Amino acid sequence: MKENHNLAYLKELSDGDEVFEKKLLDILKAELPEEIEEYQNKIRSNSLSLVAENVHKLKHKISILGLEKSYEIASNYEKNLKLDNLDLQIEFEKVLNNMVEILKKI
Amino acid sequence: MKSIIIDDEKMARAIIGQLISANKNLNLVSEFSNAIEAIKFLNQNKVDLIFLDIHMPNFTGFDLIQTLKNPPKVILITSDKNFALDAFEYECIVDYIVKPITPERFNKAVQKAMSVSSSNGVTKKSTENETGKELYVNIDRRLIKINFESIKLVEAKGDYILIKTEGKNYTVHSTMKKIEEKLPDDLFLKIHRSYIINTKKIIDIEDNSVLIDNDVIPVSRSNRPELIKRLNLL
Numbered sequence: 001m002k003e004n005h006n007l008a009y010l011k012e013l014s015d016g017d018e019v020f021e022k023k024l025l026d027i028l029k030a031e032l033p034e035e036i037e038e039y040q041n042k043i044r045s046n047s048l049s050l051v052a053e054n055v056h057k058l059k060h061k062i063s064i065l066g067l068e069k070s071y072e073i074a075s076n077y078e079k080n081l082k083l084d085n086l087d088l089q090i091e092f093e094k095v096l097n098n099m100v101e102i103l104k105k106i
Numbered sequence: 107m108k109s110i111i112i113d114d115e116k117m118a119r120a121i122i123g124q125l126i127s128a129n130k131n132l133n134l135v136s137e138f139s140n141a142i143e144a145i146k147f148l149n150q151n152k153v154d155l156i157f158l159d160i161h162m163p164n165f166t167g168f169d170l171i172q173t174l175k176n177p178p179k180v181i182l183i184t185s186d187k188n189f190a191l192d193a194f195e196y197e198c199i200v201d202y203i204v205k206p207i208t209p210e211r212f213n214k215a216v217q218k219a220m221s222v223s224s225s226n227g228v229t230k231k232s233t234e235n236e237t238g239k240e241l242y243v244n245i246d247r248r249l250i251k252i253n254f255e256s257i258k259l260v261e262a263k264g265d266y267i268l269i270k271t272e273g274k275n276y277t278v279h280s281t282m283k284k285i286e287e288k289l290p291d292d293l294f295l296k297i298h299r300s301y302i303i304n305t306k307k308i309i310d311i312e313d314n315s316v317l318i319d320n321d322v323i324p325v326s327r328s329n330r331p332e333l334i335k336r337l338n339l340l
Binding site: 013028061 | 114208
């Protein structure tokens with residue numbers, strides 16, 4: 001099941017400043033596709049330690065959207081990758097798709 | 107405090123930038139998406155505080171700290187709390203924040219950076235120009251002169267430090283941090299949290315240790331790059 005996002009963190013950061021909140025969302029919308037593309041390229045190169053670095057970076061964006069369960073999946077996937085293991089790949093990629101969907105709606 | 111941000115993620119830079127601008131004690135002077143550009147800047151500009159991401163491509167936050175001769179105070183930013191132990195190896199690191207950064211946690215770290223004694227960032231002295239050629243230590247109410255060049259190494263011994271010289275050894279009630287500030291940095295180097303050595307006295311270096319006279323001194327992983335940098339390698 002797709003996890004619902006929660007923008008409480010962004011609201012706390014922007015403290016009512018809607019311009020800043022929008023700026024952060026714009027950065028998120030611009031940076032996420034780049035990081036996903038980077039992730040996919042690294043998956044293709046089959047270098048799992050590099051994939052782990054990428055997943056590590058993506059975790060920040062998952063947390064910004066308040067996706068707690070997804071964050072846990074990403075953390076466990078990152079650990080697996082460091083052990084040269086692709087378990088949770090499908091689940092993690094579902095998380096990425098869900099984030100893309102969420103950002104389309106915001 | 108003059109501050110800079112070093113993080114390859116634009117989102118993180120925007121968030122930290124916002125938190126800096128909301129804190130009256132901080133002044134953001136620049137931000138960098140990679141460590142190399144930041145090093146160039148730091149070589150020409152003085153800053154008081156770095157907000158530093160650990161995970162960056164090619165050159166990590168720890169690599170950056172090791173490259174700087176006198177690093178300013180550093181607040182580490184990362185998504186991985188497993189690096190906390192490594193962070194304790196560096197005196198310049200005053201705190202460690204795990205992403206996502208909350209305003210409360212951020213301000214707490216800044217407070218910590220401000221309360222840390224300015225001695226962390228003190229510019230060390232050169233052998234002759236500023237400190238002279240010797241230091242005096244207080245032993246049994248006598249001030250005893252020790253020439254810098256005669257010191258082989260300094261070892262931490264609980265609340266004391268042991269200063270080993272060519273002639274004799276002195277046990278002094280002091281700390282590694284205090285003596286490190288007194289010793290000229292063109293001659294001395296901290297190679298482990300419990301050892302400062304006179305680099306001119308090295309006989310040989312093997313993996314993770316150096317030999318000075320008959321003493322085998324451990325070299326910590328974080329201090330090894332600086333030690334190697336000091337050597338006139340063929």
